[in-house]
Amino acid sequence: xxxxxxxxxxxxxxxxxxxxxxxxxxxxxxxxxxxxxxxxxxxxxxxxxxxxxxxxxxxxxxxxxxxxxxxxxxxxxxxxxxxxxxxxxxxxxxxxxxxxxxxxxxxxxxxxxxxxxxxxxxxxxxxxxxxxxxxxxxxxxxxxxxxxxxxxxxxxxxxxxxxxxxxxxxxxxxxxxxxxxxxxxxxxxxxxxxxxxxxxxxxxxxxxxxxxxxxxxxxxxxxxxxxxxxxxxxxxxxxxxxxxxxxxxxxxxxxxxxxxxxxxxxxxxxxxxxxxxxxxxxxxxxxxxxxxxxxxxxxxxxxxxxxxxxxxxxxxxxxxxxxxxxxxxxxxxxxxxxxxxxxxxxxxxxxxxxxxxxxxxxxxxxxxxxxxxxxxxxxxxxxxxxxxxxxxxxxxxxxxxxxxxxxxxxxxxxxxxxxxxxxxxxxxxxxxxxxxxxxxxxxxxxxxxxxxxxxxxxx
Amino acid sequence: xxxxxxxxxxxxxxxxxxxxxxxxxxxxxxxxxxxxxxxxxxxxxxxxxxxxxxxxxxxxxxxxxxxxxxxxxxxxxxxxxxxxxxxxxxxxxxxxxxxxxxxxxxxxxxxxxxxxxxxxxxxxxxxxxxxxxxxxxxxxxxxxxxxxxxxxxxxxxxxxxxxxxxxxxxxxxxxxxxxxxxxxxxxxxxxxxxxxxxxxxxxxxxxxxxxxxxxxxxxxxxxxxxxxxxxxxxxxxxxxxxxxxxxxxxxxxxxxxxxxxxxxxxxxxxxxxxxxxxxxxxxxxxxxxxxxxxxxxxxxxxxxxxxxxxxxxxxxxxxxxxxxxxxxxxxxxxxxxxxxxxxxxxxxxxxxxxxxxxxxxxxxxxxxxxxxxxxxxxxxxxxxxxxxxxxxxxxxxxxxxxxxxxxxxxxxxxxxxxxxxxxxxxxxxxxxxxxxxxxxxxxxxxxxxxxxxxxxxxx
Numbered sequence: 001x002x003x004x005x006x007x008x009x010x011x012x013x014x015x016x017x018x019x020x021x022x023x024x025x026x027x028x029x030x031x032x033x034x035x036x037x038x039x040x041x042x043x044x045x046x047x048x049x050x051x052x053x054x055x056x057x058x059x060x061x062x063x064x065x066x067x068x069x070x071x072x073x074x075x076x077x078x079x080x081x082x083x084x085x086x087x088x089x090x091x092x093x094x095x096x097x098x099x100x101x102x103x104x105x106x107x108x109x110x111x112x113x114x115x116x117x118x119x120x121x122x123x124x125x126x127x128x129x130x131x132x133x134x135x136x137x138x139x140x141x142x143x144x145x146x147x148x149x150x151x152x153x154x155x156x157x158x159x160x161x162x163x164x165x166x167x168x169x170x171x172x173x174x175x176x177x178x179x180x181x182x183x184x185x186x187x188x189x190x191x192x193x194x195x196x197x198x199x200x201x202x203x204x205x206x207x208x209x210x211x212x213x214x215x216x217x218x219x220x221x222x223x224x225x226x227x228x229x230x231x232x233x234x235x236x237x238x239x240x241x242x243x244x245x246x247x248x249x250x251x252x253x254x255x256x257x258x259x260x261x262x263x264x265x266x267x268x269x270x271x272x273x274x275x276x277x278x279x280x281x282x283x284x285x286x287x288x289x290x291x292x293x294x295x296x297x298x299x300x301x302x303x304x305x306x307x308x309x310x311x312x313x314x315x316x317x318x319x320x321x322x323x324x325x326x327x328x329x330x331x332x333x334x335x336x337x338x339x340x341x342x343x344x345x346x347x348x349x350x351x352x353x354x355x356x357x358x359x360x361x362x363x364x365x366x367x368x369x370x371x372x373x374x375x376x377x378x379x380x381x382x383x384x385x386x387x388x389x390x391x392x393x394x395x396x397x398x399x400x401x402x403x404x405x406x407x408x409x410x411x412x413x414x415x416x417x418x419x420x421x422x423x424x425x426x427x428x429x430x431x432x433x434x435x436x437x438x439x440x441x442x443x444x445x446x447x448x449x450x451x452x453x454x455x456x457x458x459x
Numbered sequence: 460x461x462x463x464x465x466x467x468x469x470x471x472x473x474x475x476x477x478x479x480x481x482x483x484x485x486x487x488x489x490x491x492x493x494x495x496x497x498x499x500x501x502x503x504x505x506x507x508x509x510x511x512x513x514x515x516x517x518x519x520x521x522x523x524x525x526x527x528x529x530x531x532x533x534x535x536x537x538x539x540x541x542x543x544x545x546x547x548x549x550x551x552x553x554x555x556x557x558x559x560x561x562x563x564x565x566x567x568x569x570x571x572x573x574x575x576x577x578x579x580x581x582x583x584x585x586x587x588x589x590x591x592x593x594x595x596x597x598x599x600x601x602x603x604x605x606x607x608x609x610x611x612x613x614x615x616x617x618x619x620x621x622x623x624x625x626x627x628x629x630x631x632x633x634x635x636x637x638x639x640x641x642x643x644x645x646x647x648x649x650x651x652x653x654x655x656x657x658x659x660x661x662x663x664x665x666x667x668x669x670x671x672x673x674x675x676x677x678x679x680x681x682x683x684x685x686x687x688x689x690x691x692x693x694x695x696x697x698x699x700x701x702x703x704x705x706x707x708x709x710x711x712x713x714x715x716x717x718x719x720x721x722x723x724x725x726x727x728x729x730x731x732x733x734x735x736x737x738x739x740x741x742x743x744x745x746x747x748x749x750x751x752x753x754x755x756x757x758x759x760x761x762x763x764x765x766x767x768x769x770x771x772x773x774x775x776x777x778x779x780x781x782x783x784x785x786x787x788x789x790x791x792x793x794x795x796x797x798x799x800x801x802x803x804x805x806x807x808x809x810x811x812x813x814x815x816x817x818x819x820x821x822x823x824x825x826x827x828x829x830x831x832x833x834x835x836x837x838x839x840x841x842x843x844x845x846x847x848x849x850x851x852x853x854x855x856x857x858x859x860x861x862x863x864x865x866x867x868x869x870x871x872x873x874x875x876x877x878x879x880x881x882x883x884x885x886x887x888x889x890x891x892x893x894x895x896x897x898x899x900x901x902x903x904x905x906x907x908x909x910x911x912x913x914x915x916x917x918x
Contacts, residue, residue: 025659025660025661026660027660027663027681029680029681029682033680063680150645153645154645154646157642157645157646158646163642164623164641164642164684182623182641182642182645183616183622183623183641186609186612186613186616186641186645187613187616187617200484201484201485201486202484204486216705219705220702220705220706220709221488221492221522222486222488223488223702225623225684225701242684242701242705243679243682245705246675246678246679246701246704246705246708247679249705249708249709250679250708250800253712253715253796254796254800256712256716257715257716257719257792257795257796258792258793258796260716260719260720260792260890261719261788261789261791261792261793261890262785262788262789262792262890263789263792263793266793269797269800269802269803270793270794270797270802270803270811271797271802271803271807271810271811271814272802275814275817275818278814278818279818279821279822282786282789282818282822283821283822283825285785285789286782286785286786286789286822286825286826286864287825287826287829289781289782289785290778290782290785290826290829290830291829293777293778293781293782294778294833296777296778296781297774297775297777297778297833300773300774300777301774301843304770304774307770307773308770311763311766311767311770311773314759314766314770314773314776315756315759315760315763315766316756317773317776317777318752318755318756318759318776318777318780318898318902319749319752319753319755319756321777322748322752322755322891322894322895322898323745323748323749323752325891325894326721326744326745326748326749326891326894326895327741327745329720329721329890329891330720330721330722330741330744330745330891332720333716333717333719333720333721333722334717334720334722334725334729335729336716337712337713337716337717338728338729338730341709341713341728343728343729343730343731344728344729344730348730351730352729352730355729355730355734355737358734359734359737359738359741362738362742363738363741363742363745366742366745366746367745367746367749370746370749370750371749374753374756384760405745431719431720431721431788431890431891432781432784432785432788432789432890432894435781435784435785435891435894436781436785439777439781443777
């Protein structure tokens with residue numbers, strides 16, 4: 001890979017044409033990586049200087065960050081020629097992000113067929129099978145032979161996103177009736193009917209409104225290279241290919257991680273997003289959590305008399321509370337993934353609750369014992385004086401930990417179920433969200449336990 | 460899909476043979492889902508009653524949970540026949556999890572060729588390209604014609620995991636020199652040399668020791684259906700296919716989410732893992748976090764005199780601390796994903812720091828203003844009396860929030876870099892871990908700010 005050498009030349013200001021020549025025999029994915037490191041203006045110059053088929057290949061890559069900027073900046077004729085050559089699903093992706101004026105202008109330049117196809121794809125909301133699918137697939141009527149199909153595949157190969165799955169349609173109704181893989185097709189007897197090499201099971205399809213997560217699940221479950229998208233009348237309107245599903249999975253994972261981190265998902269690379277956007281995506285949830293967390297102050301105000309009498313109790317508040325938050329975030333993460341993987345379903349909530357109850361008690365007891373030892377050691381070693389009733393204080397901390405960790409585990413595990421039941425993404429049950437919930441309850445548990453054990457002594 | 464009907468019959472005790480007959484024309488993935496809902500004993504009975512090719516197909520699915528139990532429970536002869544028919548990478552997966560005695564027994568029953576292949580694959584550690592790869596790929600010497608290759612592909616189709624990528628070897632050294640896709644192959648002129656339809660770029664390969672994350676990145680970057688695994692001498696020793704990569708991605712994601720939740724990753728479904736295992740996976744990190752969080756108690760002990768003088772300060776400790784933890788967990792999640800996606804690299808740490816500093820200050824200021832308003836409203840409305848110096852207290856809370864949220868954002872964003880630099884998975888920079896770090900520092904910041912503003916009044 002000599003892209004770094006090429007890069008130096010680019011920096012030195014060599015003309016784009018010369019640069020294009022030298023990009024030579026690189027894989028398109030490497031060229032995209034190279035262009036992504038450039039400014040949008042530089043990328044536009046390089047793409048403009050490329051031979052058309054090559055530029056189309058570059059723009060077809062979803063990994064190419066500046067595709068919209070390039071398409072907007074290029075002369076109308078060139079831009080339209082590129083869009084005509086690109087795969088339909090990718091054109092839709094690009095057009096979704098260009099401004100309205102440019103979209104109208106580019107749309108007008110297209111051939112009527114492309115325009116109809118694009119307009120149709122644009123009707124499907126982002127993140128659905130319809131928005132991921134391409135209309136460039138291979139289909140043949142079920143009365144064709146293996147040889148006829150093979151000849152057809154050879155003829156259209158260049159203009160199809162994948163030819164590894166061939167869709168067999170009813171010759172009259174044109175409804176999807178079966179799927180043939182290319183590997184079975186090339187092994188079939190040339191004169192035999194195409195259905196002799198078809199899959200033995202009914203075609204597995206998805207609806208255009210299915211979420212990309214569900215499409216990914218279908219592709220991964222059946223180890224497909226592509227899955228057909230079928231409308232309510234049984235007609236195939238497109239296919240979603242495995243490479244698009246992988247990209248969608250990566251995007252989905254990014255969103256989940258960000259949501260679990262307690263913020264809105266951002267759809268641009270970290271260093272590209274504007275400062276204002278970044279604040280907007282983070283401030284919202286941070287404020288919600290802050291406002292909820294204010295309940296801790298209210299709770300503590302209720303117990304301020306107790307606190308005044310036994311200031312020593314304040315020392316352990318962060319320790320006890322954070323343990324509840326930590327056990328809650330463990331349980332939440334476990335259940336978010338278990339729900340996503342379908343290891344548990346909504347109906348399993350009581351099984352989960354029955355597991356988390358003893359788990360929380362055991363984990364809380366372990367921490368409780370450590371906490372009691374800590375107080376005893378500090379007291380006996382003379383590091384800090386917890387007062388006359390330090391033994392009772394230690395028992396209070398231990399008991400509070402059992403209560404709070406158990407509550408944390410229970411609440412953390414059940415919150416994703418509740419969110420899912422209400423139609424939200426369980427990943428929104430982010431660790432900070434559950435920590436806040438547990439914090440507030442934790443204070444109430446802590447002071448209640450303290451009152452129980454210390455009433456009549458220091459309280 | 461009439462699996463639920465079949466299920467009822469199974470429940471009613473219909474013999475496995477009859478059941479197998481009725482599973483009929485289901486996709487193997489659906490049969491696996493059906494078997495996963497059964498006990499290991501029931502699954503063994505059903506698999507034992509299946510025709511051999513069908514049973515092989517079922518066991519070949521990584522989604523089949525009970526494969527190890529079934530292989531262990533079946534008679535030696537049947538089990539060996541199944542293993543001989545399964546793909547090599549899957550056999551290795553299964554053998555990794557059966558007990559030593561069964562593994563030795565099954566290994567002895569295999570043909571010498573299978574044994575050698577399996578032993579070789581078993582040498583690669585779990586989670587590497589070597590452990591994911593299959594040795595069942597198609598390769599041809601570079602002096603063959605298109606037609607020769609096509610005939611060969613047709614002949615071996617049944618015994619290869621994928622035939623969509625064909626690997627072209629040097630006829631003498633047998634080193635990998637190029638790749639041909641099946642779609643290009645079927646479009647080639649029959650008499651032309653195979654290299655005429657080869658990819659125009661040098662073959663993109665992975666080493667057997669590469670992590671599965673990196674393999675996934677390669678497959679997704681280049682939109683491959685399979686990537687060749689090549690040893691240091693340039694010989695192809697296997698291929699990793701896209702379906703295995705998708706499974707690996709899903710597993711990796713589960714591990715990341717669980718690690719981010721502050722626990723060890725578990726490799727079994729939530730409801731299957733034993734109680735003791737569950738405690739083990741969670742207690743370790745929980746104790747580490749608990750012990751670290753004890754530093755908050757130590758920090759508060761240092762400030763216990765201040766606390767005694769101004770008990771009102773204790774009321775805001777949970778609020779102020781949790782805000783630092785929340786902003787830290789946002790920053791950590793952002794950077795974990797940005798590193799995973801290569802949006803930022805280790806060398807970008809200072810760019811990230813330069814972004815997080817103003818971000819933290821702005822976010823902290825927003826929360827600070829809300830905090831000040833909260834105190835003012837409660838005081839003026841007579842809900843709670845924060846004392847004579849409530850204005851100074853409000854300013855203290857506001858300033859402490861700016862300091863702590865800024866520290867949280869900075870620490871949260873830089874911790875993943877530090878972990879990666881030290882060779883750990885940045886996902887281990889879990890939200891609770893960063894929250895604990897920020898909690899301890901938060902107390903020091905809080906009391907320092909309080910001393911600064913309240914010294915001479917209530918302190």
